[in-house]
Amino acid sequence: MLKSQRLATLPIDSYDFDEELSIIDSNDAGGEYDAFTFGSWSAHVLANSGGSDEDTSFRPYEGQLALTELGRKLPGIMSIVTDNFPLERLQWVRIFSLSDGILAPHVDFLEFSEPGTRLQIPLRTDEDSLHSEEDIVYHLRRGEVWKIHTTVPHSARSVSSFPRLSLCLDFSGAEEPVEIKNAVPAELPVRIMERPPVTDAEVEELLSSSAELDATTQRAAFRRFAAVHFTRQADATAAFDWFVEAAARTGDDALVHKARAFRTYCIEKRGYREAFEW
Template sequence: MGRISLLKSQRLAVLPITSYDLESELAVVDGHEYPGEYDALTFGSWSCHVLANGSGTDSDIAFRPHGDELALTELGKRLPTIMSIVTNHFSLDRLQWVRIFALRDGGMAPHVDFLEFEEPGTRLQVPLRTSEESLHSENNIVYHLRRGEVWKIHTTDPHSAGSTSTIARLNLCLDYADSEKPVEIRGDIPATEPVRIMERPEPTEEEREELLDSCRRLTAATMRPAFRRFAETHFSRHVHAREVFDWYVEAARRSGDEDMVAKARAFRTYCIEKRSLGETFEW
C-alpha cells in the first residue's frame, strides 16, 4: 500500500463508458493520420489526434495554452459520440484541448510536461479502449488506467506511458487551464475496484550491465532506437523514471564517443529538466 500513497496522479471518477457505442468512432481514430509532432519523445506506435482546440485545425496538435474559444476540428466533427462524453460529463469552463492519444506496441520517453510554460495546466485522461498491457508511470510507480476511469495526471514529475499490445490503446485527453481549480465531473458511477499499481521486480546487476553494454557501438543513427530498451525497462523493472536517463548516459559513455554522451545528456535535459517554447529535439 505504500506505493499507492506516493502516487501523485489521482483517479477522480469512473464514467459509465459502456453506455456509449464507441466502436465505429474508435475505428475512425485508428485510421486518422498523425503528422509526427512528438516523434522525438516516442518509440513504436504513438500518435496524437485533436478533436477540439483553439484553432479548429486538425494539424494544430502541439500543446500550448490559449485564450481562444474551443473549436471542433474536422476529426472532432466526425466523432460526435466521443465528444458527447466530454459535454455530458465534464465542465467546459477552462477546457482548451480535446485530444486522443493512441499507443500500440511502443511508448514515450519519461518526460515532464509544461516545462516551457509559466504555469502548468490540468490534464485529465480517460481510456476509451485499453488492455492490461497498457500502462502509465510516475517517478518509480507503474500503474494501469482502466477503461472509463478519469485520471488527473501529475504532469510535473517524470512520467511515461508504454504498451506491448498490438491493439491501440486510445485515451481521451482533456487539457484545462489552471492546475489548482478542480474540474467538475458529472454523471459518474461508483468505483468498484482499487487503483491498479503494478508490481515490478528490482533489476539484477546482470540485467543492468547487459543494458549498459548494449550501447558500446552507439551511433547517431542508433541513438533513438537504442533508448527504447531503457524506457521499456522502466515498465518491467522497478527503475525510477529519472534513472532511465542516468543509465542511458552511462551507456553512451561506454561507446567512447563524447558526441553520443553529449546527445544523451541533452535528451535528458529536454525531457525532464528544461525546454524553451517551440524547442524541438533533433536526434
C-alpha cells in the same frame, strides 16, 4: 506515493462509439511529438482554439474551444466530454493512440509558465497498456478518469499491436478542481503493478548491449533503457542515467553530449515547439 489521481469512473458502456474508434485508427495525426515517442504513438485533435486540424501543438490560449473537422466526425466521443465535464476552462480535446510503443520519461508544460490540468480517460485499453510516474507503474482502466501529475517524470507503454486509445482533456489552471458529472462508484482499487527489483546484472546486460552504440543507432537504442522500469523496480529517470553511462562507455564525447541533452529536453528544460535533433 502516486501523485496522479483517479478522480472518477464514468459509465462508459452507455456510449456507443465503437465505429468512431475505427475513424481514429485510420486517421493520420502527423508527428508533432516524435522526439518523445518510440513505436506507434499519435495525438488526434478533436477540439482546440480555432478548430483547425493543422493546429496540433499544445499551448495554453485565451478564447473559445472549437471542434476540428475530426471532432465533428466523432459526436459519440465528444458527448462523453459535454455530458460529464465543464467546458469553460477546457482548451484541448485529443485522443492519444499508443500501440507497440513507449514514451520517453518526460515532464509536461516545461515550455510554459504555468501548468494546466490534464485528465485522461481510456476508451480502449488492455492490461499491456501501462503508465508510470517516477518509480511507480500503474494501469488506467477503461472509463476511469485520471488527473495526470504531469510535472514529475512520467511515461506510458503498450506492448500490444492493438492501439490503446485514451481521451485527453486539457483545462486551464492547475489548482481549481474540475467538476465531473455522472460518475459511478469504482468497483476495483487503483491498479499498481508489482515489479521485482532491477539487479546489477540486468543493468550490466543493458549497458553491454549498447557496446556498438553510434550516432545512427543512439535514438532507437533509448527505447530499451526506457522500458526497464516498466518491468523492474526503478525510477523512470534511471533510463537517462543508464543511457549516459552507455554513451560514456563508447568513448565518444558526442554521444555523451547527446544523451545528456536528451535528458535535459525531456525532464529539465525546453522551449515551445523546440525540436530535438539526434
